[in-house]
Amino acid sequence: MGIVGSALESRALKISAGALKNPPVWLREFFGGMGGATASGVRVDEESAMRFIAVTACVTLLADVIASLTFPVYERLQPRGRERAVNHPLYEILHDRPNPEMTSFERRHMEQMHRGLWGASYAEIEYNNGGRAMALWPIPPRRIKPERNKDSGKLVWKVSQPAGGPDEELGFNQVLYIPWASLDGVTPLSPIGLAREAVGLGLAAQEYAARFFANDATPGFAVQLPGVLSDAAYKRMQASWETRHQGLGNKHRMALLEEGANIVKTGMPPKDAEFLANHKQQKADVAMLYRIPAHMIGDTERSTSWGTGMEEQTLGFTVFTVRPWTVREEQKTNMMLIPREERRRYYAEVQLDSLLRGDIEKRWKSYLTGWQMGVYSPNMIGDKENLNPIPDGDTHYVPLNYIPTDQAAQARAAHSPGEQRSAGARRRIAGSYRRVFRAAAEELVDGEIEDIRGILAANDDGRAGRAGLKPAPAGIRDVLAAPLLQAIEDYYDSREEGVLKRMAPAFSAYGEAVYAAAADEVGGEPEMGPETERFIAGVAGGYAARHIGSSRGQLREVVRKALSEGADIGEAVGARLDEWGEKRPEKIAKNETVRAGNAVAKEAWRVAGVRQVAWKAFGKNCPYCTAMDGRIVGIDQVFLEPGDFQPDGATVAMPVKSAIGHPPAHGSCDCAVDPA
Secondary structure, rough: OOOOOOOHHHHHHHHHOOOOOOOOOOHHHHHHHOOOOOOOOEEEEOOOHHHHHHHHHHHHHHHHHHHOOOOOOOOOEOOOOEEOOOOHHHHHHHHOOOOOEEEOOHHHHHHHHHHHHOOOOOOOEEEEEEEEEEEEEEEEEHHHEEEOOOOOEEEEEEEEEHHOOOOOOHHHHHHEEEEEOOOOOOOOOOOHHOOOOHHHHHHHHHHHHHHHHOOOOOOEEEEEOOOOOOOHHHHHHHHHHHHOOOOOOOOOOOOOOOOOOOOOEEOOOOOOOOHHHHHHHHHHHHHHHHHHHHHHHEEEEEEEEOOOOOHHHHHHHHHHHHHHHHHHHHHHHHHOOHHHHHHHOOEEOOOOOHHOOHHHHHHHHHHHHHHHHOOOHHHHHHHHHOOOOOOOOOOOOOOOOOOOOHHHHHHOOOOOOOHOOOOOHHHHHHHHHHHHHHHHHHHHHHHHHHHHHHHHOOOOOOOOOOOOOOOOOOHHHHHHHHHHHHHHHHHHHHHHHHHHHHHHHEEEHHHHHHHHHHHHHHHOOOOHHHHHHHHHHHHHHHHHHHHHHHHHHHHHHHHHHHHHHOHHHHHHHHHHHHHHHHHHHHHHHHHHHHHHHHHHHHHHHHHHHHOOOEEEOOOOOOOOHHHHOOOOOEEOOOEOOEEEEOOOOOOOOOOEEOOEEEOOOOOOOEEEEEEO
């Protein structure tokens, strides 16, 4: 059963060090032992460091979070996909019960504590007669060390034994070794060893603060006497004062002074105040060592995070802190516990979904988008929310008409080849993805409305834009509007990332679908290359610039118009925001599916070698689009140059502000391009 025995207690005894190899804590601290001396005078090792509350908070937080994440084994499916391999022998060891005496949470919690303190975790791998892992038994890091076998040169593990007996040797494949960091690939670096001075200073400050408050934490004082006391009187007064007033328990007791004595306060010594303030800095240093936001261990004064909301904070903690630890665990577990011949088929993976899930509204909007695109089935969504499956809930639906995917091929075959290989097919794709764009635009616009209302409230100082204000001269209007307009400018100067965060996924998914359809029309390669992916990212970036420019321009004009007319700015801006919430998402969805669809189609044809494209107008009521219908230009040319465009039948000229290389030509344009 291996050198670690049959029971956890006996295993711990068996691998405990002898009296000299593993002396008591007091002896280690007295002679140096495992713990090293620090400049603060406190000896620090991995166990004594736990007396510093910041270390305990960081190490236990990581252990609690990581141990609570499920660790299942998966089987890869062909040609793609995966499912949980619940019948694999390793599944129970990682997910449920690593050995007869521990749960998965207990083992992983203990081992993460070891990694957080010593910089590595160790577990003996117990094999069955068939050579498969059948149990994992954690080994305390202080009782194991790596060595090279003198004869074979192979790496082995030396485990100390009770009563000073000889170390026992485990082969490399008998230990699951998961390091935090190492400079030679074998010997782990200890986080506590690297931060020994900071932890020592923290422990010293912690003890100093305890003693300081034990003596009442009051400013220093002196007793002033008019004369000189005899030795006996001096000792009697000192003993009486300390007995009655020293310590928090004797605080506020009445003082009885003799011989005309007076109390003179001297204040807290500067070194005391500075030392206690430095105690807080040591907590921040430890939090930085473990990459944990200070507020997560109770240090709200120094709290910083990777975002302003709880979701952003959790995402930052997950990506930058938790994920690296779980990757170490995954890769070493797969390497050591899954036989080489099975690694292409099976693998273990820590599930981070529970940390990455947003609030319920955002989750269900995401699920809806995935269902509309055919990615999720109803039961797949139910699994993510821990809901029971429903009958026929494993069917996926395509967005065209929401028909089962197994009927999609028949539905496509019902259309003629000519209809499939035309702008009509791309328009149907646009119709399907319009829902996706509208959902993303609703989130974008709702957030923007909330932010602008906040800016408006913060800049409402009562001087400008209130009801009843008479029209002001232009110079006065500019002065009154300046603070609000500047706040709006500052907001939109940093808005691009927020716009892309909401809209870029829709552009990416839609662009991929349109590219495949457009390439199919001309017999091109439907798979996109890196250049095309960058092109689609540029399309999304172009939208972000237009959106920001439109929002900025609209609000600027509304504010200035309200001031010139003596109207209420809040009411004027609020009316425009209400209009945004009601109409803008649908407008964005319609315009951008047309614009992006035609831009990507042209790119697909350019890659395929098409030289010319034609304008195709689907509606005949618009004189501008009707005039454009059938117009042919080179693949890299434009259909309209900047200027006024007034074809026959148009009562007014349409201003063309920039060159138009593909539809839309105007806001409600629903035209398309075809390869010519």
